[in-house]
Amino acid sequence: MALTEHIIMRELEVPTIADFNVYLQHEGYTAWRKALAELAPGDIVKMVRDAGLRGRGGAGFPTGVKWGFLPKDVKPRYLLCNCDESEPGTFNNHQIIDRNPHQLIEGVIISAYAIESNTAYIYARGEFATAAHTLEQGIAQAYAAGLLGKNILGSGYDLDVYVHRGAGAYICGEETALMESLEGKIGQPRLKPPFPAVEGLYGKPTIINNVETLANVPRIVLKGVDWYRSFGTEKSPGTKVFSLCGHVNKPGNYELPFGLPLRELIYSPEYGGGMTDDRPVKIIVPGGASAPWLTGEQLDLTLDYEALAAAGSMLGSGGVIVLNDTVSAPHVAYKMDEFFKHESCGKCTPCREGTHWLVKVLHRMTEEGHAHPEDIPVLHSIYNQMAGNCFCLLGESAVMPIKSALALFPEEFERLLPAGMNGRTNGKHVIELQQA
Amino acid sequence: MSEVNIIIDGVQISVPANTNVVDAARMAGIAIPVFCYHPRMKAVGMCRMCLVAVGTPRIDRETRQPVRDVEGKSVIAMMPKLQTACTTRVSEGMVVYTTTDEVKYAQNGVLEFLLTSHPLDCPVCDKGGECPLQNLTMEWGPAVSRFDYTDKVHFEKPIPLGDLIYLDRERCILCGRCVRFQDEIADDPVLGFDSRGRSWHIISKSDPPFDSKFSGNTTDICPVGALTSADFRFKARVWEVQSVPSICMLCPVGCNTTLDMRHNKLMRVMPRENAAVNDIWICDKGRFGHRFIESTDRLTTPLVRRDGALVPASWQEALGLVAEKFAAIQSAAGGAALGGLAGDHLANEDLFIFQRLFREVLNSNNLDYRTGTPGEPTPDDAGAQFGVGTGTNLMELGAGTTVLVVGPTRKKKHHSICCGCEPLRSGGASCLLPMPAQPNLTARQRGGCTIAPRRKSSLCAVCCGWCGTRSAARTCHSAPLVLPN
Structure with a gap:
């Protein structure tokens, strides 16, 4: 049941929509013109809230509600677009910017107007050189068309949009670390409270939204709340661009209305097209590496915030990693925690030392083949000592792969332990004694 | 300031609003272990050592009143996660637990984590014996290490952070106290961090490196042996020294110090807390400028001239x-x-x-006692003109006073007064440190004003004249003038 009309991936209907003129011909900037002519900022906030748009960055927090947290009459205030997409298994932001950049720019403009901000920043991760260039070009075209800048379309409203490239750190996708980085400081999370809506960039009220979230805004404003709510579920309205990867025949970005079962995303010929070599699904990581794992028995779970939360996982960034039965769960946990260890900023002890220790133990077990007999209880206690005690969510996310792997596939870890031998080896590295 | 009532481990105590939970617990006689938190600096909640369980009275959404149980006691809603006590401010009716199993598990966990990357080279570490990491591990930490010793991270053993301070990155637990001290108290933001994760480490950002007159204080507040001074390194074990209270006489501030003696030889100079003078800090001149005591050029006995030649004599004879x-x-x-x-x-x-x-x-x-060019007005003339005030407690000066520090330069600040400027400012006083314009000087360090080089005396003359027209002027010290706003 593919969508006949896409909200985000409109390049499927209009293949050249990345071109500014083509975008203009297909309702491009109509929403912005409509907003300026007919809608007060508060009306747009209300529309977004009524549409039930939820943050696509991972937490799924209602966007309109977030916008409502801004203190009244404190100016300047800033809009930040979080384009530091770094979650393993997530790659939709890049495609949105590559294929449909003007819709994002229009979304940034309308959202900035809605929160009464005159400055917006798009923070792109360091590796997004091409994307940043595309955005800069698109922004220049919007300036040239009078859709940005001073006194936009004679309305008296001014807005400047800047693209800032980070230096390639996962932590800079954390909203407060992103602001630190944007201010030119070392990318590390700030203490909360104060929350960004009250005291954010340069100490001013700041709203920070994901690329996909903002790209939804022009369509909501143009087509209305009821149209938007005709997609998805009651509590998770709209669509989501899922990044599907792993052992599927057709990995890629697919826009689905919320509420379709995982099975459809993986097996439908329009989406994943089934598993490679028809092997069974073993592990599904439904929301990027930070999400707790699901198994092949949970294919009927629906892809919406509520159903996945009820199953103990989360929709997260929508990066769906599907792995078949050829993978070793400890090895997957090792690779994922290796990522978190590499990206840990070092600010707080449990994350800095915990990820380091986790990876040391997992490396020893999976790569070197000489696990210590006490390694499994040690792994359990490392993640338990991290969970809930870290400064920001990076450390909490690092808990998920190892906790899931140990909960779902304990026997695979036990198999790595030394088999009844005194020594610290499973036999893999034993040097054969030569016969005299 | 208004007081709030809280309960910590069953102890009911009333503390000023805005107190954080670590300080509040201390007032109640309960110790919460900390590494990154320092009472003189802003709390950052980085080390996670002070995790405690915190609850607040449940508030009814409609009536905005606390919900009460059948006995009329307010119902406490515990926060879902442990909170860092240093960043949590007390609020009315707050309940804090510092000894639950969950808290103990977290404290034990944080210490175990810290020790996984710590070299445990206490036997050769200068901090041994006065090391918070040792002490807290004894009280709150695990008894054994489960970390494979071969997995330790290794760095080059101590590297000079500047001329006076050595950094051992293996021992460093990355609490950031030194960086924040330079930033918030010394007003010389010359330290910073580099890299990230387990490779995160302290660096000096200045040229020459660690260019600060207060660098020695970082070795005092370092909770491990990561920062050691070139002066005291490997000179004595701290339990062998005898501490003698003293006063630093290298500038007019008169910081309170402790002389640490071993076998009647001076090993090191440490600050001695005196809230009215130097708080808990001293400058590097006071800390490290003591080698002259042992100088072989010094006279060790009186000399009396006899027949044109100086010959040693007894004190009795000389006097x-x-x-x-x-x-x-x-x-x-x-x-x-x-x-x-x-x-x-x-x-x-x-x-x-x-x-x-x-x-x-x-x-x-x-x-x-004066030095300088005859006829030129000096800061001392102000003292002569107005007399020395009875109050010399710099830290008591609050809102409504302006402190003018005469003659500070980047190289020769009135050391501890500059150090004390931040507390003064936070107390509401304005501090002016007019200095010749120099690179690398923040507006805050200059106190917002710049003077031409060598015009210090003119400034004094102007100020003296200005003060003369105001009867309320009083001097607080021979060096700083305290003027009414």
């Missing part, structure tokens, strides 16, 4: 000779023929005795 000559001059030409020049490194107490000797015993009023 007897001086007394005899003074008496002879006084009886021949009167006390006015005698004069006393005191060194400017003497303490007030020494100067007091010195002037009594001249005024009361020798009947002479010829006393001076």
